[in-house]
Amino acid sequence: MPAAPPLLIERDTSLRALNTLGLPAVAHTLVRIRSDADVRRVLDHPELGRAPKLVLGGGSNLVLTRDPAAVVLRVEVMGRQLLAADDDAWIVELGAGETWHEAVAWTLDQGWPGLENLALIPGTVGAAPVQNIGAYGIELADRFHSLDAVDLVTGRGVTLDARACAFGYRDSVFKQCADRGYFGGLAGKSLITRVRLRLPRPWQPVRGYLDLERKMAETGNHEPDARTIFDWVVAIRRAKLPDPALIGNVGSFFKNPVVSAEQCRDIIGRDPHIVHYPLADGRFKLAAGWLIDACGWKGKRIGHAGVYERQALVLVNCGGATGAEVLTLARAIQESVYGRFGIRLEPEPVVV
Numbered sequence: 500m501p502a503a504p505p506l507l508i509e510r511d512t513s514l515r516a517l518n519t520l521g522l523p524a525v526a527h528t529l530v531r532i533r534s535d536a537d538v539r540r541v542l543d544h545p546e547l548g549r550a551p552k553l554v555l556g557g558g559s560n561l562v563l564t565r566d567p568a569a570v571v572l573r574v575e576v577m578g579r580q581l582l583a584a585d586d587d588a589w590i591v592e593l594g595a596g597e598t599w600h601e602a603v604a605w606t607l608d609q610g611w612p613g614l615e616n617l618a619l620i621p622g623t624v625g626a627a628p629v630q631n632i633g634a635y636g637i638e639l640a641d642r643f644h645s646l647d648a649v650d651l652v653t654g655r656g657v658t659l660d661a662r663a664c665a666f667g668y669r670d671s672v673f674k675q676c677a678d679r680g681y682f683g684g685l686a687g688k689s690l691i692t693r694v695r696l697r698l699p700r701p702w703q704p705v706r707g708y709l710d711l712e713r714k715m716a717e718t719g720n721h722e723p724d725a726r727t728i729f730d731w732v733v734a735i736r737r738a739k740l741p742d743p744a745l746i747g748n749v750g751s752f753f754k755n756p757v758v759s760a761e762q763c764r765d766i767i768g769r770d771p772h773i774v775h776y777p778l779a780d781g782r783f784k785l786a787a788g789w790l791i792d793a794c795g796w797k798g799k800r801i802g803h804a805g806v807y808e809r810q811a812l813v814l815v816n817c818g819g820a821t822g823a824e825v826l827t828l829a830r831a832i833q834e835s836v837y838g839r840f841g842i843r844l845e846p847e848p849v850v851v
């Protein structure tokens with residue numbers, strides 16, 4: 500058998516290019532993980548084995564406020580393959596280190612539609628289940644089959660189905676801490692290496708989202724194919740979300756808050772224009788972007804951190820921002836939204 504390639508261990512690595520907000524921080528140790536075996540070799544390593552670990556994908560859901568004390572494991576497990584194609588679905592397996600958007604484009608090129616509404620979401624395949632990415636009427640959970648992960652203490656490989664992942668709105672078992680009373684929470688405890696997606700056949704478009712309905716009205720195309728929806732989603736996102744390669748950001752900085760019907764009625768009484776969506780359980784989801792916008796934050800800055808001028812839910816690095824500045828801005832926004840609407844906004848990204 501050929502010898503395993505050496506572990507790729509780097510010291511004092513800048514993380515600025517490895518987080519989409521472009522925040523300054525340095526990893527004292529960074530290991531590039533290209534396989535399950537690499538994870539086990541880190542765990543067996545005399546110096547690194549017992550050290551705390553921080554798993555890093557595309558860094559698109561991360562606010563770095565300091566140099567991480569943990570060993571950074573940068574996931575670079577690659578691979579794309581069709582595992583099965585039967586009458587009711589294509590099952591596609593993707594390495595966790597693959598770029599999400601490139602993987603979406605690849606599935607379409609191969610003739611396996613179903614991920615088009617999730618085009619252009621920054622980040623990697625392995626990060627997608629962690630926060631159950633979603634856009635334009637679809638969440639990852641709707642296309643999920645299973646994933647492989649490695650336990651960061653025992654080195655054991657596990658396969659998790661959707662139930663075990665406990666997907667919620669921008670949430671999963673991978674964001675839940677075991678020590679916060681959530682039995683089985685896996686935050687910081689495992690590293691996802693491969694994700695399998697189930698793309699249902701025959702393909703059915705998901706086009707009920709307002710922005711997509713607008714595109715249908717504009718173009719007169721009411722029967723868009725998957726490629727057209729992909730192109731529309733790319734165009735919509737480019738028009739209102741900043742490209743992280745040009746302006747540092749993590750997409751939506753806060754989750755859209757969910758309130759009771761009574762609370763919603765109360766707010767509408769005071770602010771009839773508030774954007775709200777009914778949920779199946781009788782509660783309402785409010786548009787956090789609208790709440791922040793209504794408080795006058797669009798285009799405002801604190802230090803080098805700012806609120807994007809075209810989407811108030813997106814905080815941006817105006818150039819040279821630190822994580823502390825981003826958090827100061829986020830807190831100021833939370834306080835003003837709470838002061839005016841009595842609603843606490845919850846951040847979407849992980850803060851280190």
Ligand code: EPU
Nearest residue numbers: 634635636750751753754755774786788789792810811812
């Ligand atoms: N709005 C404003 N002002 C703003 C921003 C939004 O009035 O500055 C209003 C819009 O006019 C619209 C409503 O708020 O009526 C909702 O805005 P939008 O359709 O842009 O979507 P969103 O709720 O802000 C969510 C996701 C996005 C996802 C889009 C499309 C969350 C936290 N965000 O944004 O996901 O792309 O819907 O499905 O659920 C992400 O999670 O990083 C992300 C970008």
